[in-house]
Amino acid sequence: xxxxxxxxxxxxxxxxxxxxxxxxxxxxxxxxxxxxxxxxxxxxxxxxxxxxxxxxxxxxxxxxxxxxxxxxxxxxxxxxxxxxxxxxxxxxxxxxxxxxxxxxxxxxxxxxxxxxxxxxxxxxxxxxxxxxxxxxxxxxxxxxxxxxxxxxxxxxxxxxxxxxxxxxxxxxxxxxxxxxxxxxxxxxxxxxxxxxxxxxxxxxxxxxxxxxxxxxxxxxxxxxxxxxxxxxxxxxxxxxxxxxxxxxxxxxxxxxxxxxxxxxxxxxxxxxxxxxxxxxxxxxxxxxxxxxxxxxxxxxxxxxxxxxxxxxxxxxxxxxxxxxxxxxxx
Amino acid sequence: xxxxxxxxxxxxxxxxxxxxxxxxxxxxxxxxxxxxxxxxxxxxxxxxxxxxxxxxxxxxxxxxxxxxxxxxxxxxxxxxxxxxxxxxxxxxxxxxxxxxxxxxxxxxxxxxxxxxxxxxxxxxxxxxxxxxxxxxxxxxxxxxxxxxxxxxxxxxxxxxxxxxxxxxxxxxxxxxxxxxxxxxxxxxxxxxxxxxxxxxxxxxxxxxxxxxxxxxxxxxxxxxxxxxxxxxxxxxxxxxxxxxxxxxxxxxxxxxxxxxxxxxxxxxxxxxxxxxxxxxxxxxxxxxxxxxxxxxxxxxxxxxxxxxxxxxxxxxxxxxxxxxx
Amino acid sequence: xxxxxxxxxxxxxxxxxxxxxxxxxxxxxxxxxxxxxxxxxxxxxxxxxxxxxxxxxxxxxxxxxxxxxxxxxxxxxxxxxxxxxxxxxxxxxxxxxxxxxxxxxxxxxxxxxxxxxxxxxxxxxxxxxxxxxxxxxxxxxxxxxxxxxxxxxxxxxxxxxxxxxxxxxxxxxxxxxxxxxxxxxxxxxxxxxxxxxxxxxxxxxxxxxxxxxxxxxxxxxxxxxxxxxxxxxxxxxxxxxxxxxxxxxxxxxxxxxxxxxxxxxxxxxxxxxxxxxxxxxxxxxxxxxxxxxxxxxxxxxxxxxxxxxxxxxxxxxx
Numbered sequence: 017x018x019x020x021x022x023x024x025x026x027x028x029x030x031x032x033x034x035x036x037x038x039x040x041x042x043x044x045x046x047x048x049x050x051x052x053x054x055x056x057x058x059x060x061x062x063x064x065x066x067x068x069x070x071x072x073x074x075x076x077x078x079x080x081x082x083x084x085x086x087x088x089x090x091x092x093x094x095x096x097x098x099x100x101x102x103x104x105x106x107x108x109x110x111x112x113x114x115x116x117x118x119x120x121x122x123x124x125x126x127x128x129x130x131x132x133x134x135x136x137x138x139x140x141x142x143x144x145x146x147x148x149x150x151x152x153x154x155x156x157x158x159x160x161x162x163x164x165x166x167x168x169x170x171x172x173x174x175x176x177x178x179x180x181x182x183x184x185x186x187x188x189x190x191x192x193x194x195x196x197x198x199x200x201x202x203x204x205x206x207x208x209x210x211x212x213x214x215x216x217x218x219x220x221x222x223x224x225x226x227x228x229x230x231x232x233x234x235x236x237x238x239x240x241x242x243x244x245x246x247x248x249x250x251x252x253x254x255x256x257x258x259x260x261x262x263x264x265x266x267x268x269x270x271x272x273x274x275x276x277x278x279x280x281x282x283x284x285x286x287x288x289x290x291x292x293x294x295x296x297x298x299x300x301x302x303x304x305x306x307x308x309x310x311x312x313x314x315x316x317x318x319x320x321x322x323x324x325x326x327x328x329x330x331x332x333x334x335x336x337x338x339x340x341x342x343x344x345x346x
Numbered sequence: 347x348x349x350x351x352x353x354x355x356x357x358x359x360x361x362x363x364x365x366x367x368x369x370x371x372x373x374x375x376x377x378x379x380x381x382x383x384x385x386x387x388x389x390x391x392x393x394x395x396x397x398x399x400x401x402x403x404x405x406x407x408x409x410x411x412x413x414x415x416x417x418x419x420x421x422x423x424x425x426x427x428x429x430x431x432x433x434x435x436x437x438x439x440x441x442x443x444x445x446x447x448x449x450x451x452x453x454x455x456x457x458x459x460x461x462x463x464x465x466x467x468x469x470x471x472x473x474x475x476x477x478x479x480x481x482x483x484x485x486x487x488x489x490x491x492x493x494x495x496x497x498x499x500x501x502x503x504x505x506x507x508x509x510x511x512x513x514x515x516x517x518x519x520x521x522x523x524x525x526x527x528x529x530x531x532x533x534x535x536x537x538x539x540x541x542x543x544x545x546x547x548x549x550x551x552x553x554x555x556x557x558x559x560x561x562x563x564x565x566x567x568x569x570x571x572x573x574x575x576x577x578x579x580x581x582x583x584x585x586x587x588x589x590x591x592x593x594x595x596x597x598x599x600x601x602x603x604x605x606x607x608x609x610x611x612x613x614x615x616x617x618x619x620x621x622x623x624x625x626x627x628x629x630x631x632x633x634x635x636x637x638x639x640x641x642x643x644x645x646x647x648x649x650x651x652x653x654x655x656x657x658x659x660x661x662x663x664x665x666x667x668x669x670x671x
Numbered sequence: 672x673x674x675x676x677x678x679x680x681x682x683x684x685x686x687x688x689x690x691x692x693x694x695x696x697x698x699x700x701x702x703x704x705x706x707x708x709x710x711x712x713x714x715x716x717x718x719x720x721x722x723x724x725x726x727x728x729x730x731x732x733x734x735x736x737x738x739x740x741x742x743x744x745x746x747x748x749x750x751x752x753x754x755x756x757x758x759x760x761x762x763x764x765x766x767x768x769x770x771x772x773x774x775x776x777x778x779x780x781x782x783x784x785x786x787x788x789x790x791x792x793x794x795x796x797x798x799x800x801x802x803x804x805x806x807x808x809x810x811x812x813x814x815x816x817x818x819x820x821x822x823x824x825x826x827x828x829x830x831x832x833x834x835x836x837x838x839x840x841x842x843x844x845x846x847x848x849x850x851x852x853x854x855x856x857x858x859x860x861x862x863x864x865x866x867x868x869x870x871x872x873x874x875x876x877x878x879x880x881x882x883x884x885x886x887x888x889x890x891x892x893x894x895x896x897x898x899x900x901x902x903x904x905x906x907x908x909x910x911x912x913x914x915x916x917x918x919x920x921x922x923x924x925x926x927x928x929x930x931x932x933x934x935x936x937x938x939x940x941x942x943x944x945x946x947x948x949x950x951x952x953x954x955x956x957x958x959x960x961x962x963x964x965x966x967x968x969x970x971x972x973x974x975x976x977x978x979x980x981x982x983x984x985x986x987x988x989x
């Protein structure tokens with residue numbers, strides 16, 4: 017079995033406030049294999065972005081990693097001194113954010129920003145770095161790169177800017193890219209292009225991707241496996257085709273049902289009643305139980321852990337052997 | 347780009363006209379110019395004759411036009427107090443004020459910007475707390491009080507620096523400078539620090555708040571995610587973006603520095619325009635007051651215009667808008 | 672209860688907190704009580720304000736009563752110095768006036784001028800801002816052009832100009848009116864910030880539904896402006912006012928120091944400092960330094976309170 021590229025175990029991200037400690041990512045564990053695309057899907061506030069930010073070590077005060085381990089190729093990276101972690105960023109793990117307009121420094125030309133990144137991680141000179149920058153721009157599909165390399169960010173359209181951002185993230189050839197909602201801020205017509213580009217680039221470079229999004233369509237299109245997050249926890253994780261075709265967790269079922277399918281004649285889209293709980297009021301036991309149509313006795317009492325069921329792992333009492341017995345006993 | 351410059355120039359002109367109007371109103375209608383010029387024993391007939399000669403009975407618009415004409419030729423008649431041409435009086439004292447203003451601004455920039463950067467990057471350190479406390483005191487102390495305290499400390503108690511005057515000056519053409527003599531340099535220290543302290547405070551706070559704002563942006567986050575060094579992020583990216591608005595505001599401050607020089611010049615008996623203006627106000631010397639106002643307005647307006655154009659040059663985003671692309 | 676993470680507190684809302692507890696829990700009060708600096712600043716301001724208000728009753732001497740003054744008492748150092756006199760705790764000036772009493776009365780005047788001028792500036796600024804933002808059109812343009820022109824110049828220049836003009840127009844030595852001339856000068860030199868902010872807020876509020884509703888009911892413009900729009904734009908105004916109070920006090924002190932403010936017969940802290948300045952070189956430091964320290968302390972405290980209020984009211988920093 018191939019060794020995991022990234023291994024996250026029991027990750028907890030918390031925010032101390034004067035009203036108590038809020039837990040935004042609660043005991044999250046998963047692996048990412050080299051070259052695979054892992055989708056992380058869930059509603060806003062489910063903790064997806066924070067998970068990504070924690071992996072690359074950019075959680076801002078007062079947030080902090082409260083517990084857990086993150087390993088890159090077997091070595092721990094969550095407790096590294098700042099300078100060692102900095103060297104991993106960009107070089108081994110890259111990250112791309114949602115809004116390409118605000119991701120680029122407006123007063124510097126994109127060529128300068130590319131060259132700077134290349135020089136930080138590679139031992140070359142300016143001329144060589146500039147050649148590499150041009151090559152990167154070509155690779156991400158910027159037409160006439162020699163002309164555009166000296167442009168400022170605001171001179172590019174949204175889609176072009178995101179391509180530049182991808183070029184910057186890939187400049188040092190990282191092994192893993194964390195893409196946090198890379199297409200949400202883009203026009204629908206451009207989204208597909210960028211996703212296709214991301215897929216192609218990662219395949220060409222052998223880069224693994226953690227694709228964070230709330231858009232199931234993007235996941236279906238791009239990801240190999242998918243993790244479904246709810247209220248800071250992973251409720252289901254498995255191969256994409258399986259999760260979409262036969263979702264296990266009631267929340268995942270609700271999610272799949274709420275996506276309009278053009279070729280299926282559905283009279284009504286599924287609506288999951290209620291909303292995701294706020295961090296200050298996460299229910300005891302299974303966080304989803306107040307909204308779950310199939311909740312029963314153990315759900316409110318104890319939190320279910322991820323257990324394998326078929327090709328997926330699911331955190332639900334419905335799939336635990338002890339559950340059926342308890343259900344009978346009431 | 348051209349449209350932008352023209353628009354700004356027109357705005358500047360408007361301001362100048364309004365100020366000219368105010369100055370003219372002062373000149374003509376506040377107090378009686380005739381009474382200021384002649385003695386008590388001049389007869390009424392003679393006064394009326396004088397009034398006619400000076401064109402004081404012409405329509406107001408004509409008088410205003412004449413006023414502007416004279417102003418453009420730098421002719422502001424005679425000072426009521428000193429009985430000398432106003433232009434000569436102001437011209438004589440102009441270099442002193444300008445030198446003081448520039449030295450104090452330089453001091454404020456050279457000390458204020460590093461202090462601001464430090465407090466933004468090292469929040470919570472004891473030195474930052476010291477700097478912030480100093481800045482709070484700097485904002486709370488009126489300029490004259492700073493001057494008095496500095497005089498008390500360095501001139502009265504320690505006796506190391508002079509407390510008044512400009513020291514020896516060197517004449518270079520029509521300019522006089524005190525920066526080329528030892529006594530001149532010693533004399534400018536306390537006034538420059540006094541005038542510069544409140545600027546320093548403003549600059550420091552501005553740099554700090556701008557920098558903190560910049561450090562929170564997405565592009566800084568992305569720069570970190572790319573593994574750029576702290577130095578590259580703080581000084582290459584953050585500082586560069588911080589200085590853009592800071593430079594504009596500092597430029598705009600230069601105008602008020604010239605105004606606050608009035609106070610500093612009073613405390614240190616510095617022979618500049620500000621002191622002249624104050625004495626003029628106290629003694630209702632209208633020609634000097636009006637002339638000073640126009641001059642200072644012209645300086646402010648010019649500075650504003652230059653700063654606006656500079657901003658366009660520095661910030662590439664605005665350059666595109668100005669060009670209308 | 673195995674498997675449940677017992678260390679992390681999960682909040683379950685069982686009872687609503689009492690009103691008192693809710694008050695202390697409010698962000699504003701919380702940040703106030705937890706900032707020692709702010710508490711100290713508030714206490715200092717309170718102390719000075721109280722002392723100023725109660726000056727006529729707590730001052731040991733009346734520095735303006737010419738009958739009480741004696742030149743024999745003049746130039747006395749503070750009580751703890753070798754030549755000091757215990758009757759005059761902080762010494763006396765060249766006229767024999769008790770410095771402590773002069774400071775108390777001076778603070779009173781400084782504070783009054785400061786508050787009145789801020790009130791004037793706010794009133795003028797709010798009124799003009801509301802009109803400009805609501806009525807728009809030519810009136811708006813005129814007001815904003817005037818604001819632009821005035822903004823080109825620092826407040827001190829404007830204040831000096833207004834002050835000087837009134838002096839030249841009237842009797843320059845009229846000491847009775849000096850107080851009001853000062854309030855007018857400082858007030859009129861600082862209305863612009865209020866006007867601009869209020870205008871901006873008014874422009875925003877104008878399009879909101881509640882204004883539309885009021886218009887539909889048939890309320891006249893003045894009612895809409897003052898009873899409906901005004902309360903919603905007061906927030907930023909308060910912030911500006913706190914900044915401006917410190918500036919107004921400094922401006923008044925400066926004008927008085929320069930000799931175009933309050934005269935020695937009705938001295939504010941600034942006037943006292945200018946009087947004391949003359950004797951600094953003679954070694955009689957107390958005449959200038961004590962009023963100076965009081966002034967600095969007052970402005971510092973006001974600024975700290977203003978800083979705290981701005982931070983507490985700023986939604987971005989919460």
